[in-house]
Amino acid sequence: MTGTTALSRARTVRYTTIVVALAAIVTVSAVRIVTGADRLTTPGTLRQALIAACPILLAGLGGLWAERAGIVNIGLEGQMLLGTWGAAFFAYHHGWLAGIVGAAVMGLIGGLVHAIATVSFGVDHIISGVALNIIGLGAVGFLAKSYFDELSGGGPRNLSGYPTPPTLTIPGISDGARSLADQHWFVVSDVSAAVAGATTNLSILTILTLALALLTAWALWRTSFGLRLRSCGENPQAAETLGVNVYLYKYVAVLVSGAFAGLGGAYLTMVSSSSFTVGQTNGRGYIGLASMIFGNWRPSGVLTGALMFGYADGISLLPKNGPLVHALLLLVAVFLLAYSVFKFRAGELTTAIVVAVIALGALVWYFTTTRVPSAFTGMTPYVITLFVISVASQRLRMPAADGKPYRRGSAG
Amino acid sequence: MTIEVELAGIGKRFPGVIANHDVSLRIRPGTVHALIGENGAGKSTLMKILYGVQPADEGTISVDGQHRSFASPTDAIEVGIGMVFQHFMLADNLTVLENIVLGAEKLHGIGDGARTRIKEISARFGFGLEPDQLVERLGVADRQRVEILKVLYRGAELIILDEPTAVLVPQEVDALFSNLRELVADGCSVLFISHKLDEVLAIADDITVMRRGTTVGTADPRTATKHQLAELMVGSELPSPETSERTVTDQVVLALDGVTVTDDLGRDRLTDVSLAVHRGEVVGIAGVEGNGQTELVEVVMGMLRAASGRITLDGQDITRLSTRKVRELGVGFVPEDRHRHGLVLDFPLWENRILGHQTKPPVVKGPLLNPAGARTDARRIVEEFDVRTPGIGTTARALSGGNQQKFIVGREMSGDPILLIASHPTRGVDVGAQAAIWDHVRAARREGLGVLLVSADLDELIGLSDRIEVVLRGRLTGTFDPSQVTAQDLGAAMTGGSAA
Numbered sequence A: 001m002t003g004t005t006a007l008s009r010a011r012t013v014r015y016t017t018i019v020v021a022l023a024a025i026v027t028v029s030a031v032r033i034v035t036g037a038d039r040l041t042t043p044g045t046l047r048q049a050l051i052a053a054c055p056i057l058l059a060g061l062g063g064l065w066a067e068r069a070g071i072v073n074i075g076l077e078g079q080m081l082l083g084t085w086g087a088a089f090f091a092y093h094h095g096w097l098a099g100i101v102g103a104a105v106m107g108l109i110g111g112l113v114h115a116i117a118t119v120s121f122g123v124d125h126i127i128s129g130v131a132l133n134i135i136g137l138g139a140v141g142f143l144a145k146s147y148f149d150e151l152s153g154g155g156p157r158n159l160s161g162y163p164t165p166p167t168l169t170i171p172g173i174s175d176g177a178r179s180l181a182d183q184h185w186f187v188v189s190d191v192s193a194a195v196a197g198a199t200t201n202l203s204i205l206t207i208l209t210l211a212l213a214l215l216t217a218w219a220l221w222r223t224s225f226g227l228r229l230r231s232c233g234e235n236p237q238a239a240e241t242l243g244v245n246v247y248l249y250k251y252v253a254v255l256v257s258g259a260f261a262g263l264g265g266a267y268l269t270m271v272s273s274s275s276f277t278v279g280q281t282n283g284r285g286y287i288g289l290a291s292m293i294f295g296n297w298r299p300s301g302v303l304t305g306a307l308m309f310g311y312a313d314g315i316s317l318l319p320k321n322g323p324l325v326h327a328l329l330l331l332v333a334v335f336l337l338a339y340s341v342f343k344f345r346a347g348e349l350t351t352a353i354v355v356a357v358i359a360l361g362a363l364v365w366y367f368t369t370t371r372v373p374s375a376f377t378g379m380t381p382y383v384i385t386l387f388v389i390s391v392a393s394q395r396l397r398m399p400a401a402d403g404k405p406y407r408r409g410s411a412g
Numbered sequence B: 001m002t003i004e005v006e007l008a009g010i011g012k013r014f015p016g017v018i019a020n021h022d023v024s025l026r027i028r029p030g031t032v033h034a035l036i037g038e039n040g041a042g043k044s045t046l047m048k049i050l051y052g053v054q055p056a057d058e059g060t061i062s063v064d065g066q067h068r069s070f071a072s073p074t075d076a077i078e079v080g081i082g083m084v085f086q087h088f089m090l091a092d093n094l095t096v097l098e099n100i101v102l103g104a105e106k107l108h109g110i111g112d113g114a115r116t117r118i119k120e121i122s123a124r125f126g127f128g129l130e131p132d133q134l135v136e137r138l139g140v141a142d143r144q145r146v147e148i149l150k151v152l153y154r155g156a157e158l159i160i161l162d163e164p165t166a167v168l169v170p171q172e173v174d175a176l177f178s179n180l181r182e183l184v185a186d187g188c189s190v191l192f193i194s195h196k197l198d199e200v201l202a203i204a205d206d207i208t209v210m211r212r213g214t215t216v217g218t219a220d221p222r223t224a225t226k227h228q229l230a231e232l233m234v235g236s237e238l239p240s241p242e243t244s245e246r247t248v249t250d251q252v253v254l255a256l257d258g259v260t261v262t263d264d265l266g267r268d269r270l271t272d273v274s275l276a277v278h279r280g281e282v283v284g285i286a287g288v289e290g291n292g293q294t295e296l297v298e299v300v301m302g303m304l305r306a307a308s309g310r311i312t313l314d315g316q317d318i319t320r321l322s323t324r325k326v327r328e329l330g331v332g333f334v335p336e337d338r339h340r341h342g343l344v345l346d347f348p349l350w351e352n353r354i355l356g357h358q359t360k361p362p363v364v365k366g367p368l369l370n371p372a373g374a375r376t377d378a379r380r381i382v383e384e385f386d387v388r389t390p391g392i393g394t395t396a397r398a399l400s401g402g403n404q405q406k407f408i409v410g411r412e413m414s415g416d417p418i419l420l421i422a423s424h425p426t427r428g429v430d431v432g433a434q435a436a437i438w439d440h441v442r443a444a445r446r447e448g449l450g451v452l453l454v455s456a457d458l459d460e461l462i463g464l465s466d467r468i469e470v471v472l473r474g475r476l477t478g479t480f481d482p483s484q485v486t487a488q489d490l491g492a493a494m495t496g497g498s499a500a
Helices: A002-035 A043-068 A076-094 A096-120 A125-148 A173-181 A188-199 A204-222 A224-234 A236-241 A246-272 A284-294 A299-317 A322-345 A349-368 A380-392 B043-050 B073-079 B096-101 B112-124 B140-153 B170-185 B197-203 B226-234 B293-300 B323-328 B338-342 B349-354 B371-384 B401-412 B431-446 B458-464 B487-494
Strands: A158-160 A275-277 B005-014 B017-027 B032-037 B058-063 B066-068 B081-084 B158-162 B189-194 B206-211 B214-219 B252-262 B268-278 B282-286 B308-313 B331-334 B419-423 B450-454 B467-472 B475-480
Touching: A002 A188, A002 A322, A043 A076, A043 A173, A043 A188, A043 A204, A043 A224, A043 A246, A043 A284, A043 A299, A076 A096, A076 A125, A076 A158, A076 A246, A076 A275, A076 A284, A096 A125, A096 A246, A125 A158, A173 A188, A204 A224, A204 A246, A204 A299, A224 A236, A224 A246, A224 B096, A236 A246, A246 A284, A284 A299, A284 A380, A299 A322, A299 A380, A322 A349, A322 A380, B005 B043, B017 B032, B017 B043, B017 B206, B032 B043, B032 B197, B032 B226, B043 B081, B043 B158, B043 B189, B073 B081, B081 B140, B096 B112, B096 B140, B112 B140, B140 B158, B140 B170, B170 B189, B170 B197, B189 B197, B197 B226, B206 B226, B214 B226, B226 B431, B252 B293, B252 B450, B268 B293, B268 B450, B268 B475, B282 B458, B282 B487, B293 B419, B293 B450, B323 B331, B331 B401, B338 B401, B349 B371, B349 B401, B371 B401, B401 B431, B419 B431, B431 B450, B431 B458, B450 B458, B458 B487, B467 B487, B475 B487
Parallel strands: B017 B214, B032 B189, B032 B206, B081 B158, B158 B189, B282 B450, B282 B467, B331 B419, B419 B450
Antiparallel strands: A158 A275, B005 B017, B005 B058, B058 B066, B206 B214, B252 B268, B252 B308, B467 B475
């Protein structure tokens, strides 16, 4: 009996996910038509969103690797920073491929420091991670000044003029989708805009990022390597009694985590922009961590979270985005109202009322103004992060031994 | 496919403690071998050595006549030794299948091959487990079966079970034993660690007794009696809970008058309970668990609020007082779950001494804590109450259950209480500590304390109490004189069979 219920539960979850995704697309489309803010879903906007989402996704996946093995990696930001420098340095001297590898290696070194501190010496994960972030920022400033100041196209805090990964446009699909998107039809145009955005001037690094998301899901859930790694995050003592080398798996997880964050840094210096500056990450490591929590420590969830945060991030980077963020207010209000109704039906009255009040506030703001002042639009991704995490953090299930110290021989 | 395992001269030291010395043990193939001993006798350490979790300092392990040394559980698994820990080693958020194949992925993969094999073993021994169920949805008995299946899946021929019945209800124990008999019939050997003598006599083929870190003898379960085994375990005459002269006075120390407690859903947990405890009197509360004993204790302690009725302590109304006020008025409390209520396990003993007394000297001085005073007094408790610990700086977690309980009793008897509430004071405690705790309860009674004793151990109730009240579905349904009543009578009254 239990096996079939587990199966049917999985089926219900999948069904619900599809329905929710469809409903979200329809709502976005409806809001676009009601507000007349067509730029909400043009191919350009969505391409920008995808580009903004990738570094967040890489950081989120990095966090996922570490936390699934029970190590909180709040040092993602610092590892990303190291990655930005590594990408610029190696790409400048040895080409874009070396840049990508160099960024991963720099991030991996950051991960190694974190792993030595937390796994071998049992330092508190948060303290080690915060230290790593500070070290990362300082080290990148120092390295940039030492190595980039004298280069042509370089300065004490920046570098440009290095090769970036090639892009490719998928002919046929890209043009067709683009012309459909230009019609501004309900739903159809929004979906084709997404297709067009994802097939035009697509960087190799974007493809690599999405492939890494798939690889993560496969490696962690479909292989015995992944099972062992996850067991270290759920109950390392149990894993130890079954002959799993817990230290080894934790090390591997944190190293992979650092490498992913480093790649996230490479994405920022090589795809999001074509120049390096110190402190380029701007908190994306933390947003990546937020997307991992929002995604309930699962790759598909991390992807969803990263796309959502990326969208907000992308919009905040567009020029003249006052009316756009204004239209976003209506969208947020609609989503929050839907969530409130859902909570009300689940019997959580207090939550429902609080969410409904916030939704009404957004509605009032929407109807009493015509644009959001530019001082606020840059805050969009951070405000959305805050909201989503506070709303979504109620039914999350983190790995049971996440962040807990583990010593060999403590079983039984 | 059976193996013969022999341990010889095993020794193991931890800082400040000799856990094992000169331990010898031989497990015959195809038998259930019971290893018995008090809590803290070194049984668990020995098992960890045999399973490769910790290395031995001296001594040898031989399997089928060949010397072996196990650097990790992997080595032990390889020669066919598997262990089920007292505290289950399962990851809640993984499925049954994932928990089982973890570390043994090479055997049958992690997919359908493993699934088939698990279903096969589960069916053969009647475990009834579903491979794709999440472990967090399973009950205790099922989790234990997952643990055993985990061991069988790896082809273990010797299965070590560390106090497997501690977490089970009687029906589940029967089911476990029938599982074990099938395993033995199938050619496995079982090493069964316990301090419950009835169970050991029921299941074992051979018995080895441990005391204070070493093996002190063997026994044949066909001829040995419970009494003999217990004396081997304790090393001296068995104590009994008999009390001597009456010390009951007519001074009421605790009185409940028509107390009713209702839960969140408005149902009565206690209905119209009236009860008096006098100075120098032990009042025993007998009842099947869940009939309101917990609520009775908690309402007196101020942990629950009475919906109606009045509670007085030495004439003073305490019905609406907070737990701290109640304790300040002189109530000592030995809670039923010492890990949840009695101790902060990761605090050292002297800090645990302060808990519950944080407003009274000697552990406070003015508005501040007095660590020196707390240390001195903790040392006094350790000595007077024979708490076996390397020192008062040791965390409570490091002590065995019996020593933890003795420390709690010592703390609760500090500060001149007038009433002692003891909830299952000897539950999960070994024979030696049990005797000590009984002595302390008797001493308390002699000193003129009122004692409210809640217990599921009927011999304990009959032996210690001056009067026994039976609680059934939240009501006091009968009063018994312990000198007249038998355990059978009480049992009948507790289940509502007949009331006197």
